[in-house]
Structures are given as structure tokens and as C-alpha cells.
Amino acid sequence: MAHAHSVLDFHSFSAQALAADEVQLIESSVAQFGAPLLLLDCDVIRQQYRALNNALPNVTLHFALKPLPHPAVVRTLLEEGASFDLATSGEVDLVAQEGVPAERTIHTHPIKRDADIRDALAYGCNVFVVDNLNELAKFKAYHNEVELLVRLSFRNAEAFADLSKKFGCSPEQALTIIETAQAWNIRIKGLSFHVGSQTMHPQKYVDAIRTCKEVMEQVVARGLPALSTLDIGGGFPVSYSQQVMPIDQFCVPINEALNELPETVQVLAEPGRFIVAQSVTSVASVMGQAERDGQMWYYLDDGIYGSFSGLMFDDAQYPLVTLKQEGEYAPSVLAGPTCDSIDVIAENIMLPKLDNGDLIIGRMMGAYTSATATDFNFFKRAQTVLLNEHDQSCERMIG
Structure with a gap:
């Protein structure tokens, strides 16, 4: 797959502002565990399984473990x-x-x-x-x-x-x-x-x-x-x-x-994908930035060799949003943390001016993301935080 493997219209996704309680959950999770993170909501797993089970009432569903x-x-x-x-x-x-x-x-x-x-x-x-x-x-x-x-x-x-x-x-x-x-x-x-x-x-x-x-x-x-x-x-x-x-x-x-x-x-x-894709939200933070060829490059602490591995292996386009919404939007690039030049998440996307430490949120990150992530360049994989594991509002860290 070429370097321009996923050109996302970031501005269109930024209109999907996060709910206040979701922002609070993301910020508190980062404060507690750091970034990058994957928030795995077991309630979404339940909802997706029930939806497909209802849609195929006479079919026994065998969840395929491969994607998650x-x-x-x-x-x-x-x-x-x-x-x-x-x-x-x-x-x-x-x-x-x-x-x-x-x-x-x-x-x-x-x-x-x-x-x-x-x-x-x-x-x-x-x-x-x-x-x-x-x-x-x-x-x-x-x-x-x-x-x-x-x-x-x-x-x-x-x-x-x-x-x-x-x-x-x-x-x-x-x-x-x-x-x-x-x-x-x-x-x-x-x-x-x-x-x-x-x-x-x-x-x-x-x-x-x-x-x-x-x-x-x-x-x-x-x-x-x-x-x-x-x-x-x-x-x-x-x-x-x-x-x-x-x-x-x-x-x-x-x-x-x-x-x-x-x-x-x-x-x-x-x-597989239908059950888990929607269940995971990724959280990555800006760890550095530079202006190159008239565009701002933002280097995240997660990338192609990590949770965004699906951009290489799965051809998925993940909806993205920043917590920061205000400011003038300009063409930008989101890059991953490794020293490999192919580690670019998205190019030519519209973003407000971001600061180091600002957060980038990825939706639909449950299928073929953490499952195909690596520790390349010794950047550790995103940690997973479990939400609603026991069919109630609860959260804990897993190793």
C-alpha cells in the first residue's frame, strides 16, 4: 500500500463533537493511565451481538476471535x-x-x-x-x-x-x-x-x-x-x-x-468485525510537531505500527476527531511515532492548530487494530481500558 494509504477528510469528522461525559472519560483515563489508550466498551459488544442475533434468529453465532x-x-x-x-x-x-x-x-x-x-x-x-x-x-x-x-x-x-x-x-x-x-x-x-x-x-x-x-x-x-x-x-x-x-x-x-x-x-x-469494530475508541496524544512543505505535521504516540495498523492491513478509514475544536483549520498531517517514513496515519486533513499533548480520538477502532499492532521501534502498544465489563458503569486497567 502506498504512503498515501488513507486520506481522511478530518474536518467532516470534527463536526461530530464528543459528548461532555465522553470527553470527561477520555481526559480522566489519560490522566490515570497516560496515552496512547484503547477504550474497550463491553456494552457495545453486547449491543452488536444482540443486534446480529436478532437479525439472524435461526443462526448460531460463532464469534471469530481474529479481529479482537x-x-x-x-x-x-x-x-x-x-x-x-x-x-x-x-x-x-x-x-x-x-x-x-x-x-x-x-x-x-x-x-x-x-x-x-x-x-x-x-x-x-x-x-x-x-x-x-x-x-x-x-x-x-x-x-x-x-x-x-x-x-x-x-x-x-x-x-x-x-x-x-x-x-x-x-x-x-x-x-x-x-x-x-x-x-x-x-x-x-x-x-x-x-x-x-x-x-x-x-x-x-x-x-x-x-x-x-x-x-x-x-x-x-x-x-x-x-x-x-x-x-x-x-x-x-x-x-x-x-x-x-x-x-x-x-x-x-x-x-x-x-x-x-x-x-x-x-x-x-x-x-468478527461486526461484533467488535464499534466497541473501541483510541486515544493518542501529540508528542511533537513540525511545519513541512506548508503543512503542519503532528507526531502522535500511536500510529501505523500500533493501533492504526488496520490502515495497512485492513484498508479501514477510521473516523477521527480532536478534543480541541476552536481555531482556524489548516491542511495538516497526522504521523505515528516511529522512525519509519511510512508511519503516516492521514495526510492533507483539516485541523485546528494543535499543541503538544492535545488528544486525537479514533472511532471504530475495535477490529484489526490492537490485534495487528506491534512493538516496532520499542514504542509500546496502546494500553486497553475496559468499560462496562460487568454490564454496569465500571472501568479498570488490564495489563
């Missing part, structure tokens, strides 16, 4: 009755430590080492995903213990991340895998797919569901055991710089397509 693998998120969702989608042994360890029952988990990484399979089975997770015969063969030794989902590929050039570019197989290949599994005495439980992260159009899901329905029918026509499960993945969109369709409206055609499946088919989903 935080223990408090796991605890909050566990209390909500959520299930979990795992992809690595580290994620297995996290849910195990937080007391998640293994029967409420699935392991969906299509490519696994033998150790990954053994770690999941030792925990008690026995539902896995495959998308090729090489992967299927890894389960010969565990055929009495596992149930598999075959992942189909549905390309989506419009998505933030076209996950079907890297994983998934064609319907014809899926049928070959299912037939081979029958010969190897490995149980195929169903099918899965992922139409891509931040998918803007529900029709992508509808098309994939109907294709999977056809594959299920062909399985029966070939005399193979009927499939009982369909995992429709994640990718449900959230609003960054542009508004997206409300989730209840977005899911209407998805539910209509799901209603065409046999009543015996259990449906799962793997939401």
Missing part, C-alpha cells in the same frame, strides 16, 4: 450465550482459559498442522474445516473423533479481504472431497463459506447459500449421507467513513435464502 482476541470480549460474549470460531492453538488456549465449553466452538482454519488438530481435540473442539484432499488426509488418524465442514470458494472483489482467493474449493471439488471422505470413513458434517470481509451487498450471501443448497442436493443424489450444517461465515459490514445498510435490513434476503434450506440443516455464522 481479548479475554474481556470472550467473557462478555460467553455471558451473552455466544459460540466461538477458532483458527489457531493460541485461540484455543484463550477460550479454554476463559471457560468456554468446547461444544460451543468450531475450528475453521482450512489449513492446519497436526499439532493444531491435536490441540483442538485435547480441548474438546471436534468440528474442523477442509477445502482440499491434502487437508482431508490429515484427519485419517482422527476419523473417529472429528466432523468436518467443506469450505467452498466464492470470489468477492468488492470485499475488504477476498478470503476466497486464499481458501475454498469449487462445488465439483467439494463433491470429490465428500466422496473421498466417505471412502476414508471420515464424517462430513456440512459446508462452509466466507464471502469476504466487510461485504456490502447481501446478495453475495444469497448466491453462496443457493449454491451450497445445490451441492447438498447433489450429495444426496450421489447416495452419500445428507449434510446437516451450513456455515455462512462472517463479513457483515459496519460503518467507517461511509454508512452501510442496517443489519436487520441487510439480513432480510439472507434469511429468505436460508429458509429455502431443509429444516434439518443447522446454520452457523462467524461474525
Whole structure:
């Protein structure tokens, strides 16, 4: 991605003035813990989970840990009755430590080492995903213990991340895998797919569901055991710089397509970003400034190698606002703290004149931010402050 990876119209966001109680919370948090900070509001996690659960009433939601693998998120969702989608042994360890029952988990990484399979089975997770015969063969030794989902590929050039570019197989290949599994005495439980992260159009899901329905029918026509499960993945969109369709409206055609499946088919989903993106607010402070080529450069104590890593890895555009609103606005640059010139958060943005120590607030910072942050240049990652962890107004620091 080029240096001008995210050009934000900062002035448009600055109109979204923070509420007085939010300003007070931010300032008191910085006074107590310093900056940079990530404020993680567990109430937002609850609200987002409930909204998607209501929008997909007949779907079991398995939260995908990847975008925000935080223990408090796991605890909050566990209390909500959520299930979990795992992809690595580290994620297995996290849910195990937080007391998640293994029967409420699935392991969906299509490519696994033998150790990954053994770690999941030792925990008690026995539902896995495959998308090729090489992967299927890894389960010969565990055929009495596992149930598999075959992942189909549905390309989506419009998505933030076209996950079907890297994983998934064609319907014809899926049928070959299912037939081979029958010969190897490995149980195929169903099918899965992922139409891509931040998918803007529900029709992508509808098309994939109907294709999977056809594959299920062909399985029966070939005399193979009927499939009982369909995992429709994640990718449900959230609003960054542009508004997206409300989730209840977005899911209407998805539910209509799901209603065409046999009543015996259990449906799962793997939401990640939708659950957590809105739950985190970032707080960074100006640690220095300089005038370069007629623009003010403000150097923050958080950047591309930290909480704004999503600007590189996720292509998200985070709404930003300053606590300081008054003064004449001028074209400016926000840069991160490291010595790397690529560490620039936004260019050509309209800002009032800022002082050292002034705060920059980032919205929608829950997904693929802290999860992909680094300690590059030995700048420590932003600390996380938990809000409303116990479904009430409370705040504490975590290590």
C-alpha cells in the first residue's frame, strides 16, 4: 500500500463533537493511565451481538476471535450465550482459559498442522474445516473423533479481504472431497463459506447459500449421507467513513435464502468485525510537531505500527476527531511515532492548530487494530481500558 494509504477528510469528522461525559472519560483515563489508550466498551459488544442475533434468529453465532482476541470480549460474549470460531492453538488456549465449553466452538482454519488438530481435540473442539484432499488426509488418524465442514470458494472483489482467493474449493471439488471422505470413513458434517470481509451487498450471501443448497442436493443424489450444517461465515459490514445498510435490513434476503434450506440443516455464522469494530475508541496524544512543505505535521504516540495498523492491513478509514475544536483549520498531517517514513496515519486533513499533548480520538477502532499492532521501534502498544465489563458503569486497567 502506498504512503498515501488513507486520506481522511478530518474536518467532516470534527463536526461530530464528543459528548461532555465522553470527553470527561477520555481526559480522566489519560490522566490515570497516560496515552496512547484503547477504550474497550463491553456494552457495545453486547449491543452488536444482540443486534446480529436478532437479525439472524435461526443462526448460531460463532464469534471469530481474529479481529479482537481479548479475554474481556470472550467473557462478555460467553455471558451473552455466544459460540466461538477458532483458527489457531493460541485461540484455543484463550477460550479454554476463559471457560468456554468446547461444544460451543468450531475450528475453521482450512489449513492446519497436526499439532493444531491435536490441540483442538485435547480441548474438546471436534468440528474442523477442509477445502482440499491434502487437508482431508490429515484427519485419517482422527476419523473417529472429528466432523468436518467443506469450505467452498466464492470470489468477492468488492470485499475488504477476498478470503476466497486464499481458501475454498469449487462445488465439483467439494463433491470429490465428500466422496473421498466417505471412502476414508471420515464424517462430513456440512459446508462452509466466507464471502469476504466487510461485504456490502447481501446478495453475495444469497448466491453462496443457493449454491451450497445445490451441492447438498447433489450429495444426496450421489447416495452419500445428507449434510446437516451450513456455515455462512462472517463479513457483515459496519460503518467507517461511509454508512452501510442496517443489519436487520441487510439480513432480510439472507434469511429468505436460508429458509429455502431443509429444516434439518443447522446454520452457523462467524461474525468478527461486526461484533467488535464499534466497541473501541483510541486515544493518542501529540508528542511533537513540525511545519513541512506548508503543512503542519503532528507526531502522535500511536500510529501505523500500533493501533492504526488496520490502515495497512485492513484498508479501514477510521473516523477521527480532536478534543480541541476552536481555531482556524489548516491542511495538516497526522504521523505515528516511529522512525519509519511510512508511519503516516492521514495526510492533507483539516485541523485546528494543535499543541503538544492535545488528544486525537479514533472511532471504530475495535477490529484489526490492537490485534495487528506491534512493538516496532520499542514504542509500546496502546494500553486497553475496559468499560462496562460487568454490564454496569465500571472501568479498570488490564495489563
